[in-house]
Amino acid sequence: MIYKVISKTEFRKFIDALVKHNTAYGPRAVDTGKDGKPIYQFMPVTSADEIDFDYTVTHSSAKHLFLPYRDELSRFRFNDEDWEQEVRYEAPPLILIGLRPCDINAINILDEVMLHGPYPSPYYLARRKNTFIIGMDHLPLPDCFCKSMNRHTVNHGFNLFCSDIGDKYYLSINSSKAYTFLKEFMLEEPSYEDNCLLIERRKTIKQSFTTNIEVTGLPVFLDIEFDSPIWQKWGDKCLSCGSCAMVCPTCYCYSVEERFDVDLKGSSRQNHLYSCNLIDFAQVAGGHNFRPRNGDRLKYRYYHHYRGFAANDNQQICVGCNRCGRACLADINPKDVINDLRLERESCMICVSPSPDRT
Amino acid sequence: MHDMRFTLPGQDLNREPFALKPPDFQKKCEVMITDRGYKCRLTNIVTISSQEKLFLLRIINPQERELFNFRPGQFLMLEVPGYGEAPISISSDNSNHEFIEICIRKAGHVTSAMFEAKQGAVVSIRGPFGTAFPMEAMEGSNVLLVAGGLGIAPVRAPLYWIGNHRDRYKNVYLLYGAKEPSQLLFSYQFEEWKKVSKVELMTIVENPDASWAGRTGMITELFNDFSFDAKKTFAIVCGPPVMFKFVCNYLDGKGIPMNRMFVSLERRMHCGMGKCCRCMVGSTFTCLDGPVFDYWSVMNLKEAI
Amino acid sequence: MNHLGFKIDKVKIASFDFTCCEGCQLQLANKESTLPAFLGLLDIRNFREISSERYDDYDIALIEGSITRSDEIERLKAIRAQAKVLVAFGSCACFGGVNSLKNKIPGEEAVRGVYGDKTVQTMPSTKISDIVPVDLMIPGCPVSKAEVERIIVGVVTRAPNNLPKYPVCVDCKQKLNTCLFDLGEVCLGPVTKAGCDAVCPTGKTVCLGCRGPADDMNFPSFIQIVKEKGLSLDEMHEKLAFYNGFADFLDHES
Ligand SMILES: Cc1cc2nc3c(=O)[nH]c(=O)nc-3n(C[C@H](O)[C@H](O)[C@H](O)COP(=O)(O)OP(=O)(O)OC[C@H]3O[C@@H](n4cnc5c(N)ncnc54)[C@H](O)[C@@H]3O)c2cc1C
Ligand code: SF4
Ligand code: SF4
Ligand code: SF4
Ligand code: SF4
Ligand code: SF4
Ligand code: FES
Numbered sequence: 001m002i003y004k005v006i007s008k009t010e011f012r013k014f015i016d017a018l019v020k021h022n023t024a025y026g027p028r029a030v031d032t033g034k035d036g037k038p039i040y041q042f043m044p045v046t047s048a049d050e051i052d053f054d055y056t057v058t059h060s061s062a063k064h065l066f067l068p069y070r071d072e073l074s075r076f077r078f079n080d081e082d083w084e085q086e087v088r089y090e091a092p093p094l095i096l097i098g099l100r101p102c103d104i105n106a107i108n109i110l111d112e113v114m115l116h117g118p119y120p121s122p123y124y125l126a127r128r129k130n131t132f133i134i135g136m137d138h139l140p141l142p143d144c145f146c147k148s149m150n151r152h153t154v155n156h157g158f159n160l161f162c163s164d165i166g167d168k169y170y171l172s173i174n175s176s177k178a179y180t181f182l183k184e185f186m187l188e189e190p191s192y193e194d195n196c197l198l199i200e201r202r203k204t205i206k207q208s209f210t211t212n213i214e215v216t217g218l219p220v221f222l223d224i225e226f227d228s229p230i231w232q233k234w235g236d237k238c239l240s241c242g243s244c245a246m247v248c249p250t251c252y253c254y255s256v257e258e259r260f261d262v263d264l265k266g267s268s269r270q271n272h273l274y275s276c277n278l279i280d281f282a283q284v285a286g287g288h289n290f291r292p293r294n295g296d297r298l299k300y301r302y303y304h305h306y307r308g309f310a311a312n313d314n315q316q317i318c319v320g321c322n323r324c325g326r327a328c329l330a331d332i333n334p335k336d337v338i339n340d341l342r343l344e345r346e347s348c349m350i351c352v353s354p355s356p357d358r359t
Numbered sequence: 360m361h362d363m364r365f366t367l368p369g370q371d372l373n374r375e376p377f378a379l380k381p382p383d384f385q386k387k388c389e390v391m392i393t394d395r396g397y398k399c400r401l402t403n404i405v406t407i408s409s410q411e412k413l414f415l416l417r418i419i420n421p422q423e424r425e426l427f428n429f430r431p432g433q434f435l436m437l438e439v440p441g442y443g444e445a446p447i448s449i450s451s452d453n454s455n456h457e458f459i460e461i462c463i464r465k466a467g468h469v470t471s472a473m474f475e476a477k478q479g480a481v482v483s484i485r486g487p488f489g490t491a492f493p494m495e496a497m498e499g500s501n502v503l504l505v506a507g508g509l510g511i512a513p514v515r516a517p518l519y520w521i522g523n524h525r526d527r528y529k530n531v532y533l534l535y536g537a538k539e540p541s542q543l544l545f546s547y548q549f550e551e552w553k554k555v556s557k558v559e560l561m562t563i564v565e566n567p568d569a570s571w572a573g574r575t576g577m578i579t580e581l582f583n584d585f586s587f588d589a590k591k592t593f594a595i596v597c598g599p600p601v602m603f604k605f606v607c608n609y610l611d612g613k614g615i616p617m618n619r620m621f622v623s624l625e626r627r628m629h630c631g632m633g634k635c636c637r638c639m640v641g642s643t644f645t646c647l648d649g650p651v652f653d654y655w656s657v658m659n660l661k662e663a664i
Numbered sequence: 665m666n667h668l669g670f671k672i673d674k675v676k677i678a679s680f681d682f683t684c685c686e687g688c689q690l691q692l693a694n695k696e697s698t699l700p701a702f703l704g705l706l707d708i709r710n711f712r713e714i715s716s717e718r719y720d721d722y723d724i725a726l727i728e729g730s731i732t733r734s735d736e737i738e739r740l741k742a743i744r745a746q747a748k749v750l751v752a753f754g755s756c757a758c759f760g761g762v763n764s765l766k767n768k769i770p771g772e773e774a775v776r777g778v779y780g781d782k783t784v785q786t787m788p789s790t791k792i793s794d795i796v797p798v799d800l801m802i803p804g805c806p807v808s809k810a811e812v813e814r815i816i817v818g819v820v821t822r823a824p825n826n827l828p829k830y831p832v833c834v835d836c837k838q839k840l841n842t843c844l845f846d847l848g849e850v851c852l853g854p855v856t857k858a859g860c861d862a863v864c865p866t867g868k869t870v871c872l873g874c875r876g877p878a879d880d881m882n883f884p885s886f887i888q889i890v891k892e893k894g895l896s897l898d899e900m901h902e903k904l905a906f907y908n909g910f911a912d913f914l915d916h917e918s
């Protein structure tokens with residue numbers, strides 16, 4: 001890692017040059033909400049002026065640029081009784097600007113899941129390798145809880161990371177590609193003062209978190225609480241609409257469908273990002289559904305996020321961005337659900353008498 | 360101005376020929392064919408009941424045919440172009456590299472298309488995937504195979520294995536139950552299993568018809584007919600979840616340790632590679648850590664039964 | 665075509681309209697790049713919008729529109745007797761559709777309102793499945809061309825296609841739309857069956873539920889949400905009643 005500082009005006013020039021020559025995505029305001037605040041999304045950008053560098057948070061994550069909502073896995077071409085299969089892992093180079101530390105951590109988690117198992121995904125790998133990531137720090141929103149998940153800082157998984165230190169950005173350059181690009185622009189060595197500002201900035205960010213969730217011991221807790229009535233309570237509110245999983249930066253599960261072309265000369269196998277909240281996620285042939293109730297499915301999503309699966313070393317995959325909470329119409333969010341679960345347990349511990357005396 | 364377009368190492372990836380590189384399913388490797396199957400020809404199709412057909416597959420490319428090595432209990436992803444993929448247990452002798460046998464019940468898209476397919480048609484398979492029955496660990500012991508209905512399909516693979524290495528095992532029992540006599544599959548192999556593989560075969564049906572002279576009732580009834588040394592016995596139980604729950608609980612009572620009973624779980628599967636999450640039981644992937652689990656693990660998995 | 669050793673034949677198809685705007689049938693005849701390929705799958709026996717020939721030996725019958733007159737019942741039963749696969753085509757056929765709006769006012773009043781003092785025979789707008797068994801439903805107002813193609817291809821290739829079971833929100837989120845609830849509107853996306861690619865919210869108009877309820881959707885919670893957000897329940901009811909797709913839920917509620 002190489003550290004430099006760059007003035008904000010020079011940085012804009014750099015970004016401008018970069019996005020003019022490449023396919024790029026950055027945060028843009030797409031709407032104004034009921035509360036008068038802008039709603040942001042990662043959108044295609046062609047000049048620095050289109051990017052809202054001081055955005056708060058995007059409504060959806062950037063995961064679909066690595067795991068498209070719908071993607072063709074392979075194609076079959078029929079010729080009479082035989083057929084040919086065509087598999088392509090093509091990914092055009094892409095620049096992604098303005099990812100938050102939690103977003104980059106989310107991509108690192110996806111790397112773990114997609115690339116480090118026994119069957120690495122070439123589709124993901126191609127996209128991941130061809131994406132140039134520029135991260136930017138920010139002051140947390142009142143409902144962000146990435147600090148609780150320990151995902152509020154990031155030290156790998158990006159090409160360039162910018163910390164806002166007033167009228168300059170403090171740059172962490174993490175790839176030679178980024179360094180080569182930046183050579184064309186006016187960079188400075190960080191001064192003593194810049195270093196102080198950076199530390200100050202990090203401290204401010206750390207101290208600005210207002211939402212905290214106690215996650216220590218949560219995996220065991222979730223195992224114990226598997227049959228808790230809490231799940232049905234929240235499940236009754238859940239619309240099984242999958243919005244939470246669609247906006248989440250680390251939900252990655254999918255469905256595979258195959259379709260004939262209309263001319264019947266071939267077919268296409270596609271994957272489609274899905275969600276364990278959707279009714280038929282665990283339905284098998286014959287119609288049996290292993291998770292028939294809303295509560296079973298909602299629980300499952302929490303189970304995956306806060307207990308983790310064996311495949312990625314039982315790591316928790318939630319990064320604490322609270323996108324799911326913001327997107328949920330029923331106001332189901334990790335903070336309330338987890339607190340409720342803990343509360344239930346604690347009140348239960350109080351009324352349970354200590355172990356009976358041995359006689 | 361410097362040219363700002365860039366190519367990262369990943370770009371070369373797109374140019375790499377993936378075509379005939381054999382997948383290395385044991386080792387971790389950076390890039391492999393995850394989506395290309397082995398082309399197979401349906402060399403024979405046998406209707407074995409009103410609901411089930413047996414298919415003989417032959418991998419067309421000789422090199423790939425040699426590479427396809429499986430162990431009893433593993434499954435493959437069967438691709439029927441145009442219709443999709445389905446996980447299917449391998450139901451054949453793993454020493455036979457020429458043909459792969461699978462037994463299919465008509466249930467949905469893919470399975471119905473297989474029912475329509477004619478001899479000579481070309482499909483493809485990916486795999487083998489999943490865990491296997493620990494046949495080596497069972498050596499020197501009795502083996503109790505319990506199959507209910509279509510559960511006989513995965514049980515045939517260990518049966519063939521035992522037949523090939525009969526001297527390594529003590530008494531081998533096969534308990535096989537079905538709803539109706541006509542649903543007892545592979546009856547044409549019963550004699551072979553008894554005489555050649557020296558397997559003690561017991562069958563039972565729930566709803567007998569006029570022609571049925573054998574035992575009637577639930578599969579656990581058969582346990583009254585013989586006795587075995589539970590301490591020196593391994594069990595393989597395949598069938599619907601209710602059945603293996605009953606059978607395993609019974610065997611537990613008889614004294615077979617839970618980690619010596621093996622079951623094969625069935626879940627919805629869309630990838631077979633631990634990615635799509637459809638096959639999760641508790642925090643475990645059925646496609647990677649299963650489908651074969653010992654009963655102790657099954658008992659400890661959330662939502663397993 | 666001879667795929668997997670079995671022949672895939674054209675299907676003999678006919679289309680019949682009852683009380684409706686014929687918008688759904690027109691949707692099929694729309695000129696698009698896939699039209700020739702699509703027509704290639706069909707042996708058209710009776711289809712007013714596409715061909716002038718009339719035969720009665722069809723296997724698949726597309727039924728468009730709802731039933732509003734007693735003579736239509738006989739015609740429908742005759743079609744059912746001939747067709748191997750009867751498809752309710754469009755929201756009117758599936759649920760009663762927009763025509764059902766008149767069910768809320770007494771019959772004579774509706775007739776007087778539309779036809780003045782002429783005597784016209786009418787009955788409440790009824791969905792097809794209330795009269796004869798339906799094999800497949802293709803909801804939508806109008807139907808989505810892509811979905812029709814998918815389903816017909818499924819019939820031709822003998823791989824019946826299921827409609828998605830999940831609600832419109834999934835597709836809407838995948839399009840990165842801003843949720844219309846965030847803009848202060850009542851959208852029926854969370855309770856409506858997906859499959860239309862969320863065209864309405866993508867165009868910034870609320871979903872009116874033309875595809876009917878999603879499988880096992882959570883109606884009580886949806887009402888609760890509308891209440892809690894301080895949005896108008898009347899408006900919600902009006903929308904739910906629009907295509908008559910939610911009749912079972914609304915009856916239940918009152
Ligand atoms: C490890 C493993 C081993 C297996 N081994 C075997 C085996 O040896 N032999 C065997 O026969 N099976 C086996 N199965 C089961 C087999 O995988 C399923 O039967 C198969 O996936 C069905 O696929 P399909 O495409 O035919 O069904 P799909 O069409 O994909 O059906 C899948 C789902 O859609 C639903 N569905 C299907 N059609 C309709 C419809 N018309 N209307 C409404 N819903 C519908 C089903 O209820 C089901 O939930 C195994 C499964 C596993 C996990
Ligand atoms: S938790 Fe909320 S967003 Fe997620 S499925 Fe349930 S209602 Fe939809
Ligand atoms: S939590 Fe549910 S929706 Fe998210 S990746 Fe896991 S299985 Fe899929
Ligand atoms: S579960 Fe919610 S808070 Fe956690 S990463 Fe996903 S969207 Fe963010
Ligand atoms: S706009 Fe409608 S369909 Fe889209 S997410 Fe919101 S409620 Fe769902
Ligand atoms: S968004 Fe709603 S109203 Fe619009 S086409 Fe889809 S289902 Fe129909
Ligand atoms: S089948 Fe996809 S994760 Fe197991």
